[in-house]
Amino acid sequence: MILIEKVSKIFRVGRNEVHAIQNVNLHVLQGEFLVIRGPSGSGKSTLLLTIGGMMRPTTGRITVNNEELSKMNEPERAQFRAKNIGFVFQMFHLLPYLSVLENVLLASGFQRDSESRERARELLKNLGLSHRESHRPSELSAGEKQRTAIARALMNRPSILLADEPTGNLDPENAEEVIRHLHEFQQNGGTVIVVTHGHSADQYANQIVFLRGGEIVENPS
């Protein structure tokens, strides 16, 4: 379960303060699928990064799987992330000099034991990428890149998958496929939080929230 209580994040840029998210409250049960929407600059990425422990909120409390994330220091959060969170980004963030298989293995700290390799290869197979294992990211289509990133995100068996505009660089067909993989993760008991402008995830969503100016608003229009 994810509990977000009165969470705000303020960035200080020179003398200015940017209130990226303000007084956000959210409650996501294990196995739920949450869709986050909102215009550019409304705080969607900041919210996702704070939920994933990549960023610390300025105020408020974040509790994930009964652990209070907002109290942890950076090494504790790094450990928490490795154990609990898979992350998928709009720009894929694959390492260009590694093969597809190595990019997936990277998530497990590059463990090269046969069990890790088997798991990575199984994930790639499930994502239709067996024939791309030894390819470099530059040799892949955008859809294949994002599916590689999904395999990497799933490598450590996270309980939560966070996806920040994962379909932003994909054509509708590949976008659908990515959303289907997120749904499959949910069907296996995982929690999904996805920032997306498209509507193909709506059919799976237990909750849809709209952000505006860093705040959750009831009515998006």
Ligand code: ADP
């Ligand atoms: P979205 O993902 O909805 O486009 P973001 O969460 O990226 O929104 O940004 C929310 C606000 O916070 C924006 O005004 C943005 O400029 C600001 N912001 C985000 N990250 C930083 C940062 N690291 N430093 C300063 N300002 C930031």
Ligand code: MG
């Ligand atoms: Mg963003």
